[in-house]
Amino acid sequence: MSNNSNSPPSINIAPYMSRFVRSLHDEEDRNLEMPFHYTQFGAVLMVDIVGFSQMTSTASSKGDVGAEMLSSQIGAYFDLAIRIIEYHGGDVVKFLGDALLVVFQADPVTNDHQTDDSNNMPPTMDSPNSEEPAAASRRSKVTVRKAVECGLELLARLSNYRIYLSEKEFSRKLSGGPNADDNGGNDDGSNGNFFPTNGNQSGNGNSQWNNTYTNGAVISGNGSIGANAFSGLPLNRPNSIGNNNSNNSSNSSNGITTRRSSVPTNNNSSGMPNKFSSSNNLDITGGHRKREDSLMTPSRPGSTTSKHNRAQSFFSNAKNLFTHSSSQNDRHNVTPEDVLEDSFELQLHMAMSAGPISNIIIGDIGLENGLDNLLLQTTGRLEYAICGEQMSTIDDALGMARAGELTITAAAWSFVNPTAYPWYEERRHCFILKNIQSANDDPLLRRIRNDKLLNTSVESNPHYYKYINKSAIHRLILYPDNTFPAQFRTVTILFVSLGDVKPWTREGLDTCQKAIYQVHKVTSEYEGFIQQFAVDDKGATLLCAFGLPYPRSHEREAVFAAKSAWVIRRRLLAEGIHGFKISLATGVIFTSMIGNEFRRDPAIVGDTIVIAVRILKFDYATESVVCDDATKEACTSDHDGLCEFEDMGEEIVKGKMQRIRVWRLVHFGAKKQIRRPNDIMVDETIGYEPEREKVAQFIKTWEKEPDKNTILVAGPRGSGKSMFYQQICHIADKNNYNVCSAASAEVEKNTQYYLCKFLLLGLFDIMRKQEIPYAGRSHQDLGIMFGQSNYDSQKTPSTAASTIVNGSLDESATGTLCSGNTFYSPMSSRFGPSVRSSVASSSPWDLSLSPTISQYGDPTPTKRSSTYITKLQSLINVSLQKMGEGDEMMHMLHDIIAALSSDNSAPVMDDRDDGMLADFIVRMLNYASAFVKIIVMFEDVQWTDNKSLHIIQVIHERCPAVLVVLFSRPQRDYGSNPLHSLTGHAKHLEIVLEGLKRREIELALLKTFEDKNVTRINPAVIELVQEKTKGNPKFVKNMTTMLKDFCFVNIVDGELLTTGKESIQTPSYKNMEEMLVKQDRKKMILMQYDRMTARFQDFLKIASCLGQQFSLAEVAAIRPLETMLGVPEQGRSFPTMISDLDAFRFLSLATEQLMNVQFSDNLSMNTLYMFSSESTAKDIYESIPYEERVGYHLTMGQFYEAFLEPAQFSDLLPLITRHYLKTDHTEKKIKYLKAISAFDLKSNMLPDATQSLTELIQILDTVRGATNMVSQEDLADIYGMKGEVLSKRMRIEEAEPALLDSLARYGVHWPKNSQQWKMALFVEKTKFVFHYHGGTTPGLVLPGKSVKAKVDGRTQVTLQRIIRVLGCLQNIYFWKTEPNAAMLSTLYTLNYSRRLGLPSGEQTVSLGRYAILNYFKGNLHTCREYMQKARLANDSGEGTEGMLPSMQGYVEYCEGHRDRAHAYLSEAINESKSFGVVSNLATYYRSVTLKCSYRMWEGSFNVHPEDSALLRAMSAVAIQNGDSEGETLFAIPTLANLLLQDRLRDAESWVVLIERFILPKARLMNMLVMHGMLSYYYAKMGQFNKTRIYATLLSERISDQGIAAHPFPLMSCAFVIMAIFVLLDSASPSLSLVNNPADPLLANDTEQLLRPVIQCLSQDPFHAVSDCFITLADSVRCFILQGPQHQREGYQRLLRGWERSKEQTQGIQFVQAYYLSKLGQYADVAEEKDGFYSDAYVLFKRMSMDPSDWLTDPSPHWQPPFVPEVRLPEFSIPTPS
Secondary structure: OOOOOOOOOOOOOOOHHHHHHHHHHHHHHOOOOOEEEEEEEEEEEEEEOHHHHHHHHHHHHHOOHHHHHHHHHHHHHHHHHHHHHHOOOEEEEEEEEEEEEEEEEEOOOOOOOOOOOOOOOOOOOOOOOOOHHHHHHHHHHHHHHHHHHHHHHHHHHOOOEEEEHHHHHHHHHHOOOHHHHHHHOOOOOOOOOOOOOOOOOOOOOOOOOOOOOOOOOOOOOOOOOOOOHHHOOOOOOOOOOOOHHHHHHHHHHHOOOOOOOOOOOOOOOOOOOHHHOOOOOOOOOOOOOOOOOOOOOOOOOOOOOOOOOOHHHHHOOOHHOOOOOHHHHHHHHHHHHHHHEEEEEOOOEEEEEEEEEEEEEEEEEEOOOOOOOOOOOHHEEEEEEEEEEHHHHHHHHHHHOEEEEEEEHHEEEEEEEEHOOOOOOOEEOOEEEOOOOOOOOOOOOOOOOOHHHOEEEHOOOHHOOOOOOOHHHHHHHHHHOOOOOOOEEEEEEEEOOOOOOOOEHHHHHHHHHHHHHHHHHHHHHHOOOOEEEEEEEEEEEEEEEEOOOOOOOOOOHHHHHHHHHHHHHHHHHHOOOOOOOOEEEEEEEEEEEEEOOEEEEEEEEEEHHHHHHHHHHHHHHHOEEEEEHHHHHHHHHOOOOOOOEEEEEEEEEOOOOOOOEEEEEEEEOOOOOOOOHHOOOOOOOOOOOOHHHHHHHHHHHOOOOOOOOEEEEEEOOOOOOOHHHHHHHHHHHHOOOEEEEOOHHHOOOOOOOHHHHHHHHHHHHHHHHOOOOOOOOOOOHHOOOOOOOOOOOOOOOOOHHHHHHHHHHOOOOEEEEOOOEEEEEEOOOOOOOOHEEEEEEEEOOOOOOOOOOOOOOOOOOOOOOHHHHHHHHHHHHHHHHHHHHHHHHHHHHHHHHHHOOOOOOOOOOOOHHHHHHHHHHHHHHHHHHHHOOEEEEEEEEOOOHHHHHHHHHHHHOOOOOOOOEEEEEHHHHOEEEEEEHHHHOOOEEEEEEOOOOOHHHHHHHHHHHHHHOOEEEEEEHHHHHHHOOOOOOHHHHHHHHHHHHHHOOOEEEEEEEEEOOOHHOOOOHHHHHHHHHHEEEEEEEEHHHOOOOHHHHHHHHHHHHHHEEEEEHHHHOOHHHHHHHOOOOOOOOOHHHHHHHOOOEEEEEEEOOOOOOOOOOOHHHHHEEEOOHHHHHHHHHOOOOOOHHHHHHHHHHHHHHHHOOHHHHHHHHHHHHHHOOOOOOHHHHHHHHHHHHHHHHHHOOOHHHHHHHHHHHHHHHHHOHHHHHEEEEEEEHHHHHHHHHHHHOOOOOHHHHHHHHHHHHHHHOOOOOHHHHHHHHEEEHHHHHHHHHOOOOOOOOOOOOOOOOOHHHHHHHHHHHHHHHHHHHHHHHHHHOOHHHHHHHHHHHHHHHHHHHHOOOHHHHHHHHHHHHHHHHOHHHHHHHHHHHHHHHOOOOOOOOHHHHHHHHHHHHOOOOHHHHHHHHHHHHHHHHEOOOOOOOOHHHHHHHHHEEEEEEEEOOOOOHHHHHHHHHHHHHHHHOOOOOHHHHHHHHHHHHHOOOOHHHHHHHHHHHHHHHHHHHHHHHHHHHHHHHHHHHHHHHHOOOEEEEEEEHHHHHHHOOOOOOOHHHHHHHHHHHHHHHHHHHHHHEEEOOOOOOOOOOOOHHHHHHHHHHHHHHHHHOOHHHHHHHHHHHHHHHOOOOOOHHHHHHHHHHHHHHOOOOOOOOOOOOHHHHHHHHHHHOOOOOOOHHHHHHHHHHHHHHHHHOHHHHHHOOOOOOOOOOOOOOOOOOOOOOOOOO
16 A cells, blocks of 8 residues: 555544643644743643552463453553543543553643743743732642542542453453443544533533633632532532532532432433433443442444444443453352452552643654655654653652552642541641542533544644654554554564653753654664653653554564664764663564543553563663663574674563563674675585576586676575575685675665675775786776766865764774774685785784774764774775776775765765766776686675665676676565666576475485484475475474474384374474574564555455455455455456455465355355465464454354355364354354364364363363353263263373263262272172063164164163263273273163163173173173174174274183184274274274284284284374374384394384383373383393382282283283393302392392282283293292202293193294293203203294294203294384384
8 A cells, every 4th residue: 555645644633642732733833843841830640550560460471462451451441531531621641551641731822832041941830821829829729629639530430440361351351341332432522421411512612611610610718629619520528618518509500410419310400411311321431330349231342343433342342341240140150269360450549749830842843744645754753741840759659659549749739728638648748638439320521622622633733643653643544533453563662761851941851852853863764663752750761662563664673673772872972961771672562542532542562661661770771772682582583793782691670570681782783794605504405406506507607608697596584595695605615716795684774885885895805815916907908997987086085084983983993894883804704714814914004903982982073093094095005006096096985985884874975976986896896807706695685775786786787707696585575676687688597485395395304314214204294394494494404303303203114204283282392393483474474464555454354364265255254345455446356456455475366175165156256265374374363453353253153154054064163163262152162162072073083072172171161151051961961072082082091080070960870989889880780680681681673673762862862872971981991901890881881771772882892891891700601692692783783893893802812712813803903994094093902902912922923014014003093193092002012022022222212212201191001011011121131220110110000900801911911020030040140148139139029029910910811821921920939049949849830831831822922932941941951951942942933033032041962943934024113203
């Protein structure tokens, strides 16, 4: 949008100025002289909120929403206060954060302004019109009395208001609003809500008095103002004057009512209009009440409010935040926790003083043609303030006032009649009035005003718009109805304290005028804004801000603020101003319009301002620039060397719990821009291989045939331009090219010749090189006549040399130019240390640098130093002499180059100087390029000033041998294309960078993980990296490294996988993101967003609320497109208009349609758009205020609801839910969260269902009254769904309490003690057996027949839900190995199925589990009976999703039917999937774990690749579902297999993974098996202490584990027994003592370890294996005693056990082989040993295991038998990340 206009927009500027300023400009002519002052008597009232610092700290801890809450609530509070002040005739001078500065005084009178030139202005002025002393005294007392009554009214009406800073209260309060506020206030000053129109007021606003009381006021005889004079004030004071009541009726004709007077009736005897009768009487609080006493009816304006009422509805709703509830019903739901949670009682304390008040206006009057463009910074800036001796005492008085008190200074009390306030209290020479009255509901009748001053446009006076900053004007132009939206902005605050100046004196006023003039000039130049000038007891202060909404905002506002602060400091010192302090702070602020139609302020609120103020208190801030850590980081993040800081340490500041690190700015300006190849770290670059090859080939071509060659590398921030800069530097270094480099800076984009300064530095360095000889040829031989027509050879030296001394040598007395502020030595060049020393030694001049003036010393003018002149001349002379030029050009060039280094951003140079400078640069380049190859590189050309661009153009045209390389952002983002003339030729190469593509990211990941044997990258990993890095090569490399170091990926079978959705929410991942992305993307987005038109900004805001993809029809659902984009012209459409308006390509046409829903019959309206990146939409969305967002989301939720049909559930349910979640509509949230949870659960989208249910239950638990919106059955269903989805994801610890809660709500009682357990088990089992054998349990459903339920429809639904919950509990208790709980849940399921009368899958599973539980007890016959019944039910259609085949596989394997068991397990795995996707994780995990564990016992895990692949598939499923249990079940069998194969080195990484990440959060069964495996691993590694630790941990907890249909309990016992045998083998045979401490195994310890292990093995149903390990454990007791008799006894036990188990273990090869190895080891007969070893050898070889790892001591003559080699399929060991 263009801001230039022939006619200025119609803006009502009046409310943004105080009444004094409005009156002044209304009466005065347009030519004000600065500074302006006007002194008269007045009363000053400071209205302050108590405890604001604590509220600010609480709000800041909540982030952005905290600032919004604080701003909106304080803004609404001030809205009410302003109305009271307006009623009493006060004038709001300043909004001071949490305070209002109010003055009561007469309006300025023409021709009576103070013009005194004396040093001290007249201290008093009785009357503007030189009235009589008595009249002046009476007027003064009236003024003071108005101020007193105003203060008391504020205390009465605005004390004890409770506000909340909790998100839930903020959301709830914004949902309602009083009906009285629906219409809001009008800009014309008419507001029926608060100020009824006085019957005596004429329609045109003319009146006898402005801002004073009517003629009915009476002055008492003693000159003081009697209480009867103010009978119109609605106050309820003690009746201290006897005749007060008698005077009430006499004043009723004036339309002014008192607290004691009756409310006007319909008779309207007071002359008040009928609409203000008692039936619709409105008070100042707009229907609000204090605390919880009065509650309002909810009335949300919604998002469809008109643009005119948007701001009014914002504050109208914000005012509801001062009440507790939005309905009468909520009053009874208030709990003490709700009252105390982040709530504050708003209390006021105030101070008042009276006396001569100096009204001052200072600033820059600016240009006269300011109305032509209101946004020009050169149009001036004015600030109005009040000051005086009385003002200096008001802060002390305010500190004396407690909450609810008004402190009046002695000077003001002298004008008060003490008898009117008999309750006053004297305190330290001041007088205290307290709030002693209760709240009232009486209306405040508006006083007679001059209404024309409330509607003043900028056209009426060119000075009006100078009283607010250009950012506010910009927003008012966009929103002329004063409804500009509130925003969150990341800004840098610049705060200037002028110290103890007294602006009411001539000297002090001049100081303030000089200061604000300089501050305005500097901030205007660097496009910042003066927000406010104020005077208090600490002196005069200036608040400035960088980063507020403005068409010329910047990427790095902190750098602009730092530059401004640095220049302001220099200029203040140059003006002779001392004792000032400057601070900078960077952070998020909330900017919004605060106030009402009487007085407004474009306020900024945030903790950042507080920090900027409070870091000024330190002494080292005097005449310095200090800043916080955020500013320092923002200024140095690009490593461009512009800012240097000194660490002042951490300091304690008020209101902060933690210390704040403070930095001092010690220098601004780049000291070095010539980068040497030696300075650039050689790095392995990634990506852009074709582009880098093009650059290398182009440079080779240039080297052979130079001909005005140019290279342009263009790309957005972070696209990798620096990588090409680095590549060219390395090529130059390798080939001995000379590189001359210069970089522009955004902050110096308006500084002329900025780029040339650094270009000259590089050229001077090149010219001093020994390879470049002194000229022996004439100029004509080189083809150039130096300055042949561009300048006068007789030109005398200009005064620029003095500029260089005064402008730059203040900071450094010597050196060469390097920036606009400082000169630096040319030795900081591209030469290395050795070259620098040789050059210095061979030079006749000294080029060393040693700053001689302190950074914080006074910049006193200095004389030109002869040393300095010699150095500057030497730099130019060495170039001129080598080129063969004479000394006559020395002075001219010296002055020109010196002018470039001046502090002025526009050096004093004419066209001849410009031409001579260009000729000099061209002459040097052409001369040097005749001897060496030169590459000139210019970075960030998009910021280059026009003068420097001209120099670059001249170099390109006149230096054909020089290669010009340009680095730039895309020109479309920065206006026109000024580089066309440089790039539009045949010898040009253009490289366009748009970030790394997917394939390049994939190669980078493969390279990073090549040591982990990664051969494939999962697409999800590539998408994750691309999303977080935006293709930035540096960030891609950093992130790939961090993914590896932080273990956020898994490696399965050579493929890199993500760890699931939930892992990215962990704190470590968020820390990784903070470490990774340090560029401030949001600033760039908002900078471009500010440049959009206001209407298109509205379009983008609405679109950002819709998500990444949206259609035009969806946007139009919130606001018509014609309103935002305009009506398309003939032949144009909305998509065409969007393309034209979207200058920065925020949007693009969607390439893929995510939904199948059409929202409009108009094809154009169904056009789909998407944001260029998710971050763009997010950044715009976060800048939208809370209430506006809520309105948008509410409208969209209702819009999508209208299209909701069953066929559209998958498309619309997520959208409806998402939008309602962003609102405060609790009932809709609950409804749709439940609906989408049920849909996701049914669709097996378990992570999504988990998230929805978590949010739903959080709402039910935290939102007051939410549980009343749902029935008990609904609550039971919600908790049941939560338990079901968590149990399916194997998060059983979280699922169990939810399921039990659901059962309790259904009325199913779960036992709580042992007696209840016994009774429940007995009763339920008796019921089941009786009814089952009685034939009443539902049986099979024969084909062609149907079964009807035994209950009605509603009971049927309830019973089916209970059965599903019980089925989930069964699964949990089987996993937790709690047989009693498993049995009870099984019996409950069977009995409720009987009551239902319908067969189901849950009943089938329950029959199978009942069979398993009987199998545990040894009832094999009962087990087979029920298992057969369950199988028949499963085959008849009551499927179990594979759970029944899994249980059958377990029983069959325990019974020795291994082939049949594997077939059942394969069937279970297949049935657990739906359309190839795992739908039942519990079945899948159990079946895969059983199958793989059995293969390991059989020794065939590596022989069956299909079974080993199951583990990898299970890991992938677990990652996909974000399920840690699946990853645990993947790790355990993998490590177990490696240990059995004795592959300890491969097992090491898995041990680390288990110990660090899996074991700490593992459940009991998994934890015990890991303890067993770790004890065995560390025994094999010889770390016996760790073996004892893990073995002890296992023995202590194994008794807590019940019987489980799972291999892990048996596996844990087996590994710990094997570990004990390893310890036994490691024991020294020479140790005869049983309990020798040196022995790795002690008998007593072993007995304690084995007893619970043997007990667990004896209960395990898999007797074939458990009996073998029981025998092994029993034999250890003998072997550990080490005596021959004990050894023989142990061997005999092994031998007898082998005879019993030999047949049972057929096919379980590993158990047999291990058992035989122990028989051979302890056999005392050689023949027996050899026989056992031979049998074991054959088994180990068949299992492809190395027998030598197990057969440790064969006899010398034993020969292993021949076993044919078994060819194994390829098998790769999974590697954990």
